[in-house]
Amino acid sequence: WFAIATAVQAQSDPLPSWNDTAPKKAIVTFVERVTKEGSPDFVPAPARIAVFDNDGTLWTEHPMYTQLVFALDRVKTMAKDHPEWKDKQPFKAVLEGDLKALAAAGEKGLVDLIMTTHAGMTDDQFATIVTEWLAKARDPRFKRPYTELVYQPMLELLAYLRANGFKTFIVSGGGIEFMRPWSESVYGVPPDQVVGSSIKTEFFMRDGVPVLLRLPQVNFVDDKAGKPVGINAHIGQRPIAAVGNSDGDLQMLQWTTLGASTPRFGMIIHHTDAEREYAYDRDTDFGRLDEALAIAPINGWTVVDMKSDWKEIFPHK
């Protein structure tokens, strides 16, 4: 029976939520090329590094980044200890739900919001705050926890790569400590395989107990040309596969796929499905995709059309 079981297993589809269109074929062809021992394209397992953007690549980023929803919710929760906020921007805008005033506060306003809601506590306290928020928060359109608004085809791709000896990493413009509390349970990616933007931390002993305090200072922005820098800092070798969804992933895709001597795989998730999720590319504040989409065919990057290439969007309840 062993031979039969193996044969059945080999025939079972590891990517059932992908339609039998070009992207699925491109994925399987690439994985078979680099894992076939003795082939000139063979890549040994320690070099099988795959990197994934998070917002819009692994989970939904519309109508706004989930981490921004979190920050706005935190302002509302923290407001009872900050009566001064009802007269102070950008907090006033958040408390009054005035998105126009919030937008007018610009990047500085956004950094103020992030620092106020993400710093001033220990790393353990922040992880607890994130975990408790995710347990309760629900997306208003889909009425589901944000950690269920992950893409089923991408969960299958992560698992398929790992089953073929790949080490899978998240490389996100989002906050590294915002993702780590749930990356293992949701994506199967352990905390040390998460790369992201960060604020500074400081270590000291407080009453005999070691503390890592989160400081309101930007440490690293893991976006655009920062992504290859973050990949090098955390992973220390060039990936052979990269998946993203916006111009923020352009340099990560270049770093992964161009000028290399072994086969490489680059993929862009194009949001084309307003009915089942969202449709956007050039004209959006969250996940703008323009230059990377234009250059994809020239660089041999696979573009996923969510509407026609994905059978399912989210995991079944």
Added chain:
Amino acid sequence: WFAIATAVQAQSDPLPSWNDTAPKKAIVTFVERVTKEGSPDFVPAPARIAVFDNDGTLWTEHPMYTQLVFALDRVKTMAKDHPEWKDKQPFKAVLEGDLKALAAAGEKGLVDLIMTTHAGMTDDQFATIVTEWLAKARDPRFKRPYTELVYQPMLELLAYLRANGFKTFIVSGGGIEFMRPWSESVYGVPPDQVVGSSIKTEFFMRDGVPVLLRLPQVNFVDDKAGKPVGINAHIGQRPIAAVGNSDGDLQMLQWTTLGASTPRFGMIIHHTDAEREYAYDRDTDFGRLDEALAIAPINGWTVVDMKSDWKEIFPHK
């Protein structure tokens, strides 16, 4: 025969270069406690994180750090393209072998040396320079490549922890990119599990080829209170075991072992063997051990006396 083979395997000693003294017993007791399912001290595999300092903990750091030997050698190699160095400190001191003048150049002189020898090339080029240097360089006392002056008992400890579901990381004050080219082959630690000091890098496209250029600017110093910060940045969870050899590891040992709800293991390698290696603690420029040694018994940290606890120092040729 399967039962017999298993029994033989279970009885074979995973730490043969360790004498049957207290440190070996402490190691085995800790590992058995945290890996015994159903026990109140059980720690699930994803949380079995062990961190190791490098210089003086995994390999020899006397008469000076190997990376400093590398930097001095690089100055000599690069001098033919820099005729001005014969009149310019600290380069003049290096070229003339004048260690007194080199010491007089102080920390600024050292940073100059490091930046000159470690920056200005791509990350790939630097990895090649390190690899080629290590292949040729020999320690003057032991007449062996530096990567053979690693501690056999520590290689066994790394392997023993991994065999028990631990993920092993290097957390060194040394340069992260100086260790990564050889950490996997020498220690079994892949590049993404190496944490260390770093300089800044910059990504750009050059003639259609992606490049990461190493810049002459300090990015992060992974020493003392920087070690818990580096651990948090790269690993994202608190280790349950830490091994170091100097006061530079004090905060890493505190962060790992103090105020925790599950069993923790802290260990200090004390260099006591002038005959087989070196003997030093309070009075040395490389690997000063004072405060951490004094506080070890109070914090329950195991101190390894190299002379009496280790059967072997280096791997056999």
